Amino acid sequence: MSSYNLLSDPIKKYIRDKRWEELRPIQDAAIQRIISTDNNYILASRTASGKTEAAFLPILSKVNFSEIGIQVLYISPLIALINDQFYRIEELCKYLELPVTKWHGEANRTLKEKIIKEPSGIMLITPESLEAMFVNRPHHISHLFYNLKYVVIDEIHSFIGSGRGVQLKSILSRLQDLNSKKFNIVGLSATIGDYEEAKKFTGDVLQTKVLLDKTSKEIDTEFRYFENVGAELPLELLKNLYLETRNNKVLIFPNSRGRAEEVAVKLRKISEKVKGHTNYFSHHSSVDKEVREYVEYFAKSNNRQNFCISCTSTLELGIDIGSVDEVVQIDATNSIASLIQRVGRSGRQNGAKSNLFLYATDKWSLLQSLACWQLYKEKFIEPSEPMNFVYDILLHQALSITKGYSGIKLVDLIKHLNHNFAFNDIQISDIKEILNHLITIDFLEKLGDEVIIGVEGEKIVNNKDFYSAFTVEDNFKVVSAGNKIGEIPFTPQVKEDENILLAAKIWKIKFVDFKAKKIEVIPANDGRKPKFSGDGGIVHPEIRKKMLEIIFQEETFNELDQSSSDELEKMRREFSVFDLQNIESERLLMASEKKILFYTFTGTKINRTLKLLFDVIEIKNMLDDKASMFYITISKEEFLSKLNLIVSNVKFIDEIITNELEKNPDSLTVSKWGVYLPIKFQIRLMKQKFYDIKETQEFLLSINRIVENA
Structure with missing residues (x-):
C-alpha cells in the first residue's frame, strides 16, 4: 500500500488541496513507519525537504484526537520557530478541526487559559516554558499531558551536546513518568553527526530508529579572499560583496553580532551612494524581537524586492523566510554542521540549487573554510561532545522537582533523579552528595525526612532566569x-x-x-560596532587534520577564486620546508633563532589540554588556536625534552590536570548552575567542557615524529 493511502481522509484532502504532485522521500518513509509501528524516530534529511510534514502527516492520521488532553507536543529551540511553524501546523490541523496552541512567554494568555480548561489537540512549546510549567503549574502539567501520544522535537541537533539538551531529556523523562502510557518521540534535523546521541532523547535507544534521506542538493560554491589587517572588514571585500548581492535575496553570516551590524550598515551605505535598494537588515539575538519579526516578515512576503540580511545563528535554524538566492559566509564557521545549516537556507523552493559564497579575511580562515567544505562533501559531520558529568543540570532539576512538589521526601527526590534517563551516567552516591551540599548551602532545607526549597534556594528558583540551562546576558x-x-x-x-x-x-x-x-x-551618520561577548567556539580535530592535509597535497580546487588560490599556494610554499610524510603521526616544529612554532593541527579542546600541560611543566608558551599553533619561548632542545616527558607520563594527564585545577579553584569556569556544586564536581565539569583528556592522550601517543623545518 502506498504511503498516501495510509493517511486519513482529511490529511489526504490537505495534500490534494496543496496540489502536491508527490510526497518527498522523507515523508514517504516516515508515513510508512510512524503509522505502522510504535517506535521512536529520528528523521534526518536536508533543509527544506519537508521534515515537519513528514512527522505531522502520519501523526495526525494515527492519533485519536477525541481523547481528552494534549495529544501531540511540539518542542522547538526557538520561540521564533514556534511562531513560524504554528501557521503551517495550524493550516494542516484545520482539516481535522484541531486546536493548536502556542505556549511561551509571548503567547496569548487567554488561549493558554482556554487550553488549561479544555486540554486537547497540539501544543507548541520551548523547553524553558515546559520547565516553568513544572515549577509553577505542576497540577496543570499532569492535567494537560497525562494522555500524551507524541512529542516532536524540531532541530534536535541544536540540543545535542549541551546543557540545554540534558535539561530537555530530563523534562521528557519527567513527562514520561506522569503519562498514563508511553508516548513516542520524533526528532527532526538536517545536521546530525551522532545518531546515537539523538536517540538518547527518547530514553529508549533500542526502540528508536533513524530514517535518513541521503538526497543531496546541488550547490554552487565560490571562495573569495580579501586579506584584513585591521579591526574592520576591508573596503574591497565590502564592495565586492555589494556587487555580488545587490540583485539577489541574500543571507550573510558573519561570525559575530558586532560583525553582522558592521556588514549591514556598510552595505546599506554603499547602496545609498549608488542609489541601490535600501533593504539591508541585521538579525541576531541582540536586535529587538519585533524588529527581527519585521525582518522575517519582509523577507518572506516580498517576492519582487531584493534584500540582504546580515545575521547570526538566529537564522541558521528552520525559520521560513521564503526564497533566498544566495548564502554568504564571512570567515570560517567553527563546525561543519553550522555550515550545512546555513547553506541549506538557499535554494529552498522548487528544487533550485544553493549558491554559497565563502569570504575569508586571513589565511587560516580560508584554510579552515576549505577544510570544512571538503569534509562536508565527504559527508562528515562532527559527532557530539560527550556529556557524562551533567551534575549542574542535575542540581537544577533537583531544585525544580522540589519546588514543583512544594516539598518532597529526600528519598523520593533521590529516586526521581536516579530514575531520570538524563542522569543515567551519574552514580547514586554522587546524587546524594550533591543534595547534601544543597542542604548545606541552604538551597534545600531538611524538615524531618522531607526537603523544601531553602532561603538561599528561594532567591534562585523565584528568579525568571531559573527556567533556562544557559546564562542570560545582563x-x-x-x-x-x-x-x-x-x-x-x-x-x-x-x-x-x-x-x-x-x-x-x-x-x-x-x-x-x-x-x-x-x-x-x-x-547618527557614523559609528562603531558594539562589543559583544563570545569565545569563538570549538573546532573538531578532523577539521584541523583536513587543513594539514590540504597544505601538503597538490590538489587544485575549482571553488577558489584567483586570490584564494594564490593565498593557498603561498601557504603551501611556506610549509614546503617540512618533509611531512604522514599527517596521522607527524606534526610540525618551525624553529629559528628568534622563535619556535609548534603546529599541532588538532582540535580546540586538545590544544587547551596541551596548553595546561605545557604551563604545568613550565614550557613558556602562547596558544593561537585559530592557527592550531603554540609560540614556544624556550629553546628547541628544552621544549622537545619536556614534550617527551609529557608523552612518557601520558597516563597521568587526568591526575595532573585535576591537581592543577584543585590548586586554582578560582580559575574554574563551569556553567550557570555548576558554580553551586562542590568543587570536585566543578572540576569534573570543567574537564568535560574545556578539555579532552582521552583525545589528548591518543593524540600524543599517535605522534611518533616531530618534523622540523629544513
Missing part, C-alpha cells in the same frame, strides 16, 4: 524615541556621545540610565 536596553531597538552589554564603549551600530542603523548615545539599564539613542 544587557542594557537600547531605546530611540520610546521604541526599543535592541540590547547591548555594558562596556567602556557605552557612554554619552559615542556612536554605535544596532539593527542595521547608526545611533548616537544621548543618555545612559544605569538604574533602569537603559540607553537613549538618536540616529
